[in-house]
Amino acid sequence: MKTKIRDLSHDGRGIGTIDGKTIFVENAYPEELVEVKITKEKKKYLEGKIVEIIEPSKDRIESICSDFYRCSGCQYCDYKYQAQIDSKINRVKSNLKRLGNVEVEEIKAYTMEDFYNYRNHIQLKIKDGKIGYVDKENYSVFTLENCVVAPKNTKRIIDILQDYPEIFYYNLIGLRENHEGKLMLILVENIEGLKFEKGHGYSIGFGSSSPFPERFPGLIEKLKEENVSHIYENYNTNPKYHYGQASIKAYGEGEFQEEILGNKFILSPTSFFQVNRVQAEVLYKLGIDNLDFSKDDKVLELFSGIGTISMELAKKAKEVVGIEYSEKSVKDATQNAKENGLENTEFLFGKVEEKLDAFKKDYNKLLLDPPRAGADKKVIEKILEIKPEKISYISCDPATMARDIGLLIGNGDYKVEKVDMVDMFPLTSHVEVICKLESNRR
Ligand SMILES: C[S@@+](CC[C@H](N)C(=O)[O-])C[C@H]1O[C@@H](n2cnc3c(N)ncnc32)[C@H](O)[C@@H]1O
Secondary structure, eight states: EEOOEEEEOTTTTTEEEEETEEEEETTTOTEEEEEEEEEEEEESSSEEEEEEEEETTTOOOOOOSSTTTTTTOOOOBBBOOOHHHHHHHHHHHOOOOHHHHOOOEEEEEEEOOOTTTTTTEEEEEETTTTEEETTTTTEEEESOOSSOOOOOOOHHHOOOOOTGGGGGGGGGEEEEEOOSSEEEEEEEETEEEEEEEOBBSSSSSSSSSSHHHHHTTTTTHHHHHTTTTEEEEEEETTSSSSSSSEEEEEEEEEEEEEEEEEEEOOOOOOOOOOOHHHHHHHHHHHHTTTTTTTOOOEEEEETTTTTTHHHHHHHHHEEEEEEOHHHHHHHHHHHHHHHHOOOSSSEEEEEEHGGGGGGOOTEEEEEEEOOOOOOOHHHHHHHHHOOEEEEEEEEEEEEEEEEEEHHHTTSSEEEEEEEEEEEEEETOOOOOOEEEEESSOO
16 A cells, blocks of 8 residues: 655654555655555554555665664654754644744754764663664664664673673663773662662672672673773663663762762662763753853752753852762762762752742743753742743753643733754654743743
């Protein structure tokens, strides 16, 4: 069956129509005429795969990654960069219109022309004696050849690890890279049903058996040659998540350090940190500029993580209060503020939707950077009560951001001043977007 692709979906699939029904076609691009095989038939839509590209898009190119067609990581390795950007801008515009009832004429894109190895954090699955990414056809794990977005040393580190049969007791490997090219290796063991008790650890698992260097003779030395400075073992009781809450350091001096906008950060194995450091700096600068600071400003920062934005906010404002529900991140943020010599920050541990109740109207600026789900409705209602003069909303999901913005502007309390898009995730369909809102009522 043939279909003409008219658009791209949020997860990067081409959208067409067959017999009046919408069809999502993997790896098909707008303007293409494709012959498809239907792979799934749902009540309201179909899913399909390309059998033949009859008329290719002018933006289709040869894939820059040899594993692209089986890997579940990237969506656009064979699509021109500018076309990726255009599709992301269109998506933000249409989400804002459809879900937020706001029309934005111009969205500026902050692009990344040299995007090779942009990721500072990847996860590799371990299955059936293999370390690598997941094959989207059959969910098996394939050994990486040349991932174009992963840290440069990834393949060499995998080769080293594969020589140790004990490595296959783990379920997942995390690899994080800092601004100096130093690497943190996180070895994750899934232990379902096991309860972690604070201060006591687990009764089973590698953490309680012989020390790491005895279990992996010579491994640390080999990894050091590849710039690995820290190794952690992590215990995961819920495989729904990549990491569990408990990590034990197996090797490394002090804490793993990262730097952004000149500020220093302690990075714990499981803390949130933007995966693209270069573009994160662009994003944070925009997010902060949106608040048009003066020295007397008091800022509320919701979903503050380890304080990556807070440190810079604190240099511009009188006071910054961050709210974050990862206890470890709150501890790290507090420590980070100290290390950066900042005395006007406070980090509160708890859910934003609960902690925000304590705040009155004297916070005149607000920045929020929620996870993909966006902010809870209660959070938006509370923001409307606090009535900050300016709001800077950073989001990795334009749909939930549009929904939340719709609520903020719905009664005429706020107006949208500007929307920008920062290409944080080249070669994928993910979008990072940032919106400046101003109060109409203050
Ligand atoms: C997108 S990250 C932003 C972190 C930080 N702004 C940064 O750029 O590094 C979202 C953060 O919100 C936290 N979080 C998620 N849901 C939350 C909630 N309901 N209340 C408080 N924090 C939450 C996560 O732990 C994570 O650190």
